[in-house]
Amino acid sequence: MPKREKEVEVGGKGSLVEDDVAEPVGKKSKKGGGKAKEKEPEAPAIYEDPPEKLTSASGRKYNLKISSWNVDGLRAWVKKNGLDWVRQEDPDILCLQETKCALKALPADIKDMPEYPHKYWACSEEKEGYSGVAMLCKNKPINVTYGIGIEEHDQEGRIITAEFDMYYLVAAYVPNSGRGLIRLDYRQKWDVDLRAYLKALDEKKPLILCGDLNVAHQEIDLKNPKGNKKSAGFTPQEREGFSTLLADGYIDSFRHIYPDVPYAYTFWTYMMNSRAKNVGWRLDYFVLSKALQDKLCDNKIRSKVIGSDHCPITLYMAM
Amino acid sequence: MPKREKEVEVGGKGSLVEDDVAEPVGKKSKKGGGKAKEKEPEAPAIYEDPPEKLTSASGRKYNLKISSWNVDGLRAWVKKNGLDWVRQEDPDILCLQETKCALKALPADIKDMPEYPHKYWACSEEKEGYSGVAMLCKNKPINVTYGIGIEEHDQEGRIITAEFDMYYLVAAYVPNSGRGLIRLDYRQKWDVDLRAYLKALDEKKPLILCGDLNVAHQEIDLKNPKGNKKSAGFTPQEREGFSTLLADGYIDSFRHIYPDVPYAYTFWTYMMNSRAKNVGWRLDYFVLSKALQDKLCDNKIRSKVIGSDHCPITLYMAM
């Protein structure tokens, strides 16, 4: 069972993202003839986050702001001043993934944060410094649970569920299928069981699922769809898993608002200068029960914010 | 058997240094009475290397300069510009210990160095990135061998022997007895076998043994002798091993020239700010066959030179 500590509590669980395959050389204009291998630095295909929409489709102003960030190591992220961004963004709820940090090792800077009196931590039970998620709340949830109630899936600190008056918030770090897809089988099991868990919740109250779902849903959601069909995070199995989830009655809030906007990514491998070239993936989501659709105001991708190989995302809701 | 590569060759073999025990609080003047635990930053007991003696006792000028340095990771040391010091010091022969680097991973910077056309590398056979010694020579030795001819001792890249006209040079990285002295038994075996190896050499030609011998011989050779009698590097067994070696007919060149000079150390643990406080150990030596005693000019300790937890030492001989 998850460890506990005062109101600062704990669950338990592991992670998925494969390298970007190098961009196909493609259409390079051969100016001047001769020199064969001249690398012309192609201008990155930029996604610029538009200004926030502060109102829902029905015109109500947002009154709930939730941010999610895969921090790729909480301690390193704190040292890189990730908390400065948090204080500036000032969401009502902050969800973090890949904390890679035991309870005992949490930096004082974040443990003390008075802006978020209600903090919840789920850490990997077995492997130290692996996986782990956190939820920081301004207002106290009615109830908080860890994992999805299945022993096999609850050892790696991957799920925190907070119940609020109007909704459940499920903060997730979905397992990476791994290099060579060694964990794809397990991932498919996970997907099935997570969907069942969510369905049970959704029957009680609408929910918001957020975090690093370790899948780029459609070709538009990553830079190199062609080269990554066998890469963790873009296999048919993982993509179908996400499609099946949505078919249960949810929406991908970003894609719902911006159906055709390309080059909008939340993850770039540290390798090969991918971020500068915007060779990325959209792996981080806010997935909403359809019952919440008319309360949705916006889903922003803070793609300029550094401190991790993922950028933060922020959801605006008029609850 | 050791790996080979052109003139750049290789042997095989492990390492010993225990933490400094915290300084006893000792004689602190209690000015003003009250406040109990005020830490007065005690002035470090400084050893200042005097200017080089350029001549032997018999008045001959030096014509051979040998430097030795435990670099604690060759690659990190190169990045910290250790080679700049080498070029400035410009010894005829440079001996390095704890290279922690496979042949394949040697930085180009040092592999290329034209000042030393003759380079020899001994690397740990089993554990990657462990132990390892090197010898770089301006003039080509008559012969070079690796290890001491005993399988058990020759797996960790600890010994390179170079034969020159007038002498043997044995570059050594003696095994650390380890935390909890787990390897002290092995170390004592090593000491016995190294002595036998040296004796056989010394019967043919006088020798110079240099490197990290992983022992502080006498109380004067470390800052906290009292607290370290059970620490690797200052156990009675290791100290007696060194005494027994000298009794075979060698001199500790530094101590021979400076019999009573205290605070002269070549190693300071990275922990607890030891180097700033000069809480150190003299672990690096040039040991000479007595037949070379009258050729000895000086043994300098370059205690200001950074780049490792050891500092370099330099021997001046009038051969």
Add this chain to the structure above:
DNA sequence: CTTGATACG
């Protein structure tokens, strides 16, 4: 405290 190898992404 610091290096390097390893796991994982």
Add this chain to the structure above:
DNA sequence: CGTAGCAAG
């Protein structure tokens, strides 16, 4: 490439 753990010193 970068974070974390580990072994070793």
